[in-house]
Amino acid sequence: MSTPIRPRRNFYGRLKGKTLKQSQRGYLDEDLGPLSPGPVDWAANPDRTPLDLDAMFGGRPTWLEIGFGGGEHMVHQAASHPDVGIIGCEPYINGVAMLLGKIRRAGVDNVRVHPGDVRDMFDVLPEGAIDRAFLLYPDPWPKARHHRRRFVTPEHLKPLHRVLRPGAIFRVATDIEDYVRQTLEQVPQHGFEWLAEGPSDWRTPWSDWISTRYEQKALREGRTPHYLTFKRI
Template sequence: MTQDTHSSGAPWRNFYGRFKGKTLRPSQEIYLDEDLEALSPGPIGWEENPGRAPLDLTPVFDGAPVWLEIGFGGGEHLVHQAQSNPQVGLIGCEPFINGVAMLLGKVRKAEVQNLRLYPGDVRNLFDVLPDGTIDKAFLLYPDPWPKKRHHRRRFVTEEFLDPLHRVLKPGAEFRVATDIPDYVRQTLLEVPKAGFEWLAEGPQDWRDPWKDWIPTRYEKKALREDRVPHYLTFRRV
């Protein structure tokens, strides 16, 4: 567990993982300095007062539907969805600052305008989002925490799933992709308990990727190492 204070200034809470990896390239430092603040989903300091001032996303995306990607890694999927769905607003949450810098480079290149990002723990965003704000959510190749004693750190636990259920609209879709068999097991056990319906009707529904899917770097690594991706689709009920 790390007890580093994140640069966002958000209140400290238990966070298992890294905020920063190898040294950023000069261009990535420029992206962070010049672009990050303008892509915030709320006014400066919004994350410092969770639970006090609800975050209204209506003016941010002009009332468009809002999709959320939790832990966007290098941002390939997030930018792809933003390009493919200009009528939708997208928010990406990622505490690993190296991934944030990578995404900012992709945003510059793609010139997408319908994307916002929060470089911190998604729980801070959950704290300030009103009920029923999000129309679709993605959890793609989350940290597997393979050791059994660390399974409680996974996203598919009550601590994360309950607030996710609250901020999703009734009927909203929740997609999970993972190549870890035990993560599949825990997902299929815990997500329905949190108020979601698994939409699979046959094996192809979890073996085949979604029609609008783009492979991420994590999936490509899994395939190189002969691990099998699973694509799980749920509906908030």
């Protein structure tokens, strides 16, 4: 069997911000390796061998958070749902360091962290392996010429559909109205059903929601959060 050819993928966005604190560098050095979901990057897994999620989480359902920001939602979900395993993907290394600190303080052990592009994770997740996915306050890319960089495009939605099991839930939170428009336009075209029955369904946070720092910033600046729930069909 020949080794798959690595696709050409442009990445847009920040990989690193301000200089990391000494404690954050310690989290990366000491905790990131043990919390790795396995060989995800092409250099470590050129054959794109699928991850063994049963071995990773002991047969528990697996959730996926796409771009976890500072990690507060991911840790909250892990603590609230110890019966599931959660994989988080985030290429912004400062956010990864923040998450690792929160994991250490919370003492949760049902998380794995990929400090990179979720598209590489899609390559090595088995088909139908994910029971729930989260896309929370993604980069809005507000300029019209940059809308193709948003997550809610075929390049991301097709592999997301593949790795979600039938009936799995996909949650999207955003404060950008045009992102809502594109989400409602694109996501149903790629095998998802929007579950809203009335305005309260996208205006009211989910029952297990924790407001993130990005949401608090949006509220301070007068923008309205939207909570969109889809089902993989």
